[in-house]
Amino acid sequence: MAATIIDGKKVSADIKAELKMEVAQLKSRGIEPCLAVALVGDDPGSHIYVRNKEEACALIGIRSIKEQLPASTSQEDVLALVESWNQDKAIDGILVQSPLPKQIDEHRVLLAIDSAKDVDGWHPFNVGQLMIGESIFESCTPSGIIELLKRYDIEIAGSQAVVVGRSNIVGKPVAMLLLHNNATVEICHSKTRDLAAETRRADILIAAVGKPKFITADMIKPGAAVIDVGMNRTEAGLCGDVDFAGAKEVAGAITPVPGGVGPMTIAMLMRNTVQAAKAAAGI
């Protein structure tokens, strides 16, 4: 039987519509959520991401501020901007788009963001909160993955979940969220001995390695839910970490690229921004 195609675009649109109603209610109480985004340098991908974030804000009714800085910007100037946003009571969420130019230490910038405004959920305080199941802001891509699984009624509790990739922004936090949802979780990486033997045990397989079509049909358990976090720009266009054409013949459910996990990241960012505004207002 052909796999269910998990439509991240549709789920993202549903969440944004839910948030739009919530924001309208907040505005009637005098609360206007506001997201500030810093874009440093000329990374073409980043420009597209930031534009998508601005469009999502406009759709939902979130005020957005964008500060575009040249690639030559100093670390001190980025830190000064972040500090001014930390102090600004009208700003609820702060996002410094990654990657940053080489002269800027990303970790220092992250540490400078007020953790109560860290809507990416990347500040070490929020990473720790996620670890102990006390998140205010869950990291957006991992929480988007959990949301997709839930909205497609894919049973997480008791499942065998295998995460391929151990990055700080996807692999590790999604493994932790799956664990909080009572999956039995395994994290695989480049040193894993027999990767295919591990992935074939997965009821839920998360591919977050950054290698085009790395996960092939023979690595998938029949009926498994396959979540592809890959966003690889190849000569043939955008492509995931999963060989979609082959995998969809084996999987029970699968996310496409584009239109799977990608749109969920922005929806979760919008949710975190609304959450930040509510928390700041004591709601």
Ligand code: GUN
């Ligand atoms: N670059 C690509 N995706 C993201 C994201 O979700 N947040 C930030 N800050 N930078 C990114």
